[in-house]
Amino acid sequence: MSDRFREVARRIFSSLDLESALFDAYAYLKGIMPLDGAFITSYDHGQKKARVIALACAEGGVGLDEMISISDGTWEMMGVWHEESRQNPTPWIRDHTHPINKEFIRLVKHWLPSVRTRPEGSQNLCCTISCALKSQGEIMGNLILAAAGESLYNDSHVEVMKDICEPFGMALANAMRFKDLVRDHQALQRDTRQMTGDVMIGAHGGLSKVRRLIEQVAPTESPVLLLGETGTGKEVVAGEIHKLSPRCKGPLIRLNCGAIPESLMDSELFGHQKGAFTGAFETSVGRFERASGGTLFLDEIGELPMAAQVKLLRVLQSGEFERVGGTRVMQADVRIIAATHRNLEAMVAEGTFRSDLWFRLHVFPLSIPPLRKRTEDIPAMVDHFILHKTREMNLSYRPCLAEGALAALMDYPWPGNVRELQNLVERALILSGGRPLRFETLLDRPAPRAETKVWEVTEPLSGTFDDMAASWIRKALVLSHGKVSGPNGAADRLGLHPNTLRSKMKKYGIRLHRRVNVN
Numbered sequence: 302m303s304d305r306f307r308e309v310a311r312r313i314f315s316s317l318d319l320e321s322a323l324f325d326a327y328a329y330l331k332g333i334m335p336l337d338g339a340f341i342t343s344y345d346h347g348q349k350k351a352r353v354i355a356l357a358c359a360e361g362g363v364g365l366d367e368m369i370s371i372s373d374g375t376w377e378m379m380g381v382w383h384e385e386s387r388q389n390p391t392p393w394i395r396d397h398t399h400p401i402n403k404e405f406i407r408l409v410k411h412w413l414p415s416v417r418t419r420p421e422g423s424q425n426l427c428c429t430i431s432c433a434l435k436s437q438g439e440i441m442g443n444l445i446l447a448a449a450g451e452s453l454y455n456d457s458h459v460e461v462m463k464d465i466c467e468p469f470g471m472a473l474a475n476a477m478r479f480k481d482l483v484r485d486h487q488a489l490q491r492d493t494r495q496m497t498g499d500v501m502i503g504a505h506g507g508l509s510k511v512r513r514l515i516e517q518v519a520p521t522e523s524p525v526l527l528l529g530e531t532g533t534g535k536e537v538v539a540g541e542i543h544k545l546s547p548r549c550k551g552p553l554i555r556l557n558c559g560a561i562p563e564s565l566m567d568s569e570l571f572g573h574q575k576g577a578f579t580g581a582f583e584t585s586v587g588r589f590e591r592a593s594g595g596t597l598f599l600d601e602i603g604e605l606p607m608a609a610q611v612k613l614l615r616v617l618q619s620g621e622f623e624r625v626g627g628t629r630v631m632q633a634d635v636r637i638i639a640a641t642h643r644n645l646e647a648m649v650a651e652g653t654f655r656s657d658l659w660f661r662l663h664v665f666p667l668s669i670p671p672l673r674k675r676t677e678d679i680p681a682m683v684d685h686f687i688l689h690k691t692r693e694m695n696l697s698y699r700p701c702l703a704e705g706a707l708a709a710l711m712d713y714p715w716p717g718n719v720r721e722l723q724n725l726v727e728r729a730l731i732l733s734g735g736r737p738l739r740f741e742t743l744l745d746r747p748a749p750r751a752e753t754k755v756w757e758v759t760e761p762l763s764g765t766f767d768d769m770a771a772s773w774i775r776k777a778l779v780l781s782h783g784k785v786s787g788p789n790g791a792a793d794r795l796g797l798h799p800n801t802l803r804s805k806m807k808k809y810g811i812r813l814h815r816r817v818n819v820n
């Protein structure tokens with residue numbers, strides 16, 4: 302394997318964006334041969350049109366995916382070339398006098414506005430060297446390298462082309478497959494949204510204020526922080542923001558920060574190069590790259606480990622990131638929506654969430670009220686869930702509600718919010734056997750009632766908050782026999798991270814080398 306092959310392969314496979322990979326390869330090739338532009342094209346023989354998939358020149362890489370009509374004369378010559386390339390893949394040199402190159406200059410002027418504005422004549426001489434790009438024996442397209450001037454390419458450049466056409470062919474095939482996958486994924490997302498209703502119930506009721514805020518923030522690029530109890534619809538709101546944003550044609554990619562082990566978090570966010578760590582058998586694309594041009598929804602952001610918080614902050618500040626084990630700096634082209642059911646401000650005070658990251662995310666906080674505070678939405682939600690669950694469950698009938706059923710729902714505190722209501726409707730449908738739906742018995746259990754505890758103050762306050770906190774820490778240390786971390790340790794009993802507990806012990810002057818006094 303030649304060094305040229307290795308270097309070009311490394312560059313052309315460095316990114317799923319064919320245009321940036323092509324620009325990387327172009328920068329390398331420009332150092333070893335005359336070069337002003339590199340083009341990856343394919344031809345539609347039915348329509349007699351050329352498709353420019355990507356091009357790279359001094360200004361950078363551009364992904365075009367544009368169809369251009371070609372004159373009949375040129376098309377015939379292209380047909381001959383295409384047929385010959387099928388039989389014999391030797392690269393072709395075309396000098397500045399070749400008629401195809403005259404047509405090529407016309408196309409280059411069309412694709413590159415900067416060429417049009419250069420002094421007349423400076424771009425009118427053009428040599429090209431091109432080769433067919435094949436994958437599994439099929440011609441997928443062509444690589445055309447072009448330089449302004451006369452008779453610039455010779456046999457040594459043919460050897461370069463022979464070396465590099467294979468990785469270019471594979472990269473083109475992968476890029477086309479990736480594009481298909483993205484298209485499939487978007488279609489699937491559309492279908493899923495249609496199946497689940499793709500509507501935010503309550504937009505004109507209990508969520509009307511939320512709806513107004515969504516409409517105000519969606520057109521901007523600002524990060525949004527969604528706050529609300531579990532199941533209130535934070536993901537639904539994130540979807541609405543994305544849908545109404547200028548990024549709506551791009552992907553909406555979700556990462557549940559609470560579901561990824563800490564050791565894999567960097568790789569999930571930023572991707573990794575093959576061999577970056579034990580088990581990294583393949584290069585993997587992270588969520589930042591997958592969300593490129595769209596929105597990255599970071600759910601359960603409060604669960605993001607400290608080390609990952611630092612890295613996320615760095616990306617939000619610089620707009621750049623690298624894959625784990627990679628050397629190439631990539632631009633982050635995403636809009637961030639984060640969500641949490643936790644009190645991030647308290648976490649910042651406690652030292653478990655970085656204050657600088659909180660400031661970055663807290664640009665536009667949007668609170669979604671719990672369902673018990675917008676019971677007016679319950680009837681429409683029940684209707685909506687009955688409609689969609691009967692479809693999903695392939696039921697031939699659509700049951701109605703029994704008398705008093707709605708009243709029972711309106712009276713319930715809904716600790717699990719909309720998700721709990723959705724599950725309840727599904728359970729009632731399964732049990733109904735076609736009879737009117739009733740919920741009373743399903744609700745007949747001691748629900749964990751949020752916000753219903755009545756606090757009674759029987760004693761006056763004695764001491765400050767710090768005094769109380771220090772006293773609790775001492776008690777927890779006594780109960781855990783001085784053990785700070787681990788199961789049944791003081792940190793565990795207090796619901797704190799051991800490091801947080803240690804820093805608080807330092808703050809309150811609590812030491813462990815002698816018996817801890819409770820008071």
Ligand SMILES: Nc1ncnc2c1ncn2[C@@H]1O[C@H](COP(=O)(O)OP(=O)(O)OP(=O)(O)O)[C@@H](O)[C@H]1O
Nearest residue numbers: 500501502530531532533534535536537642719720
């Ligand atoms: N306003 C709404 N209209 C229609 N469906 C909703 C609405 N709000 C929530 N849902 C449905 O309720 C379920 C839970 O919503 P979602 O996952 O968005 O909640 P969440 O706040 O993100 O929950 P968690 O905090 O657990 O991640 C989903 O199936 C969602 O489709």
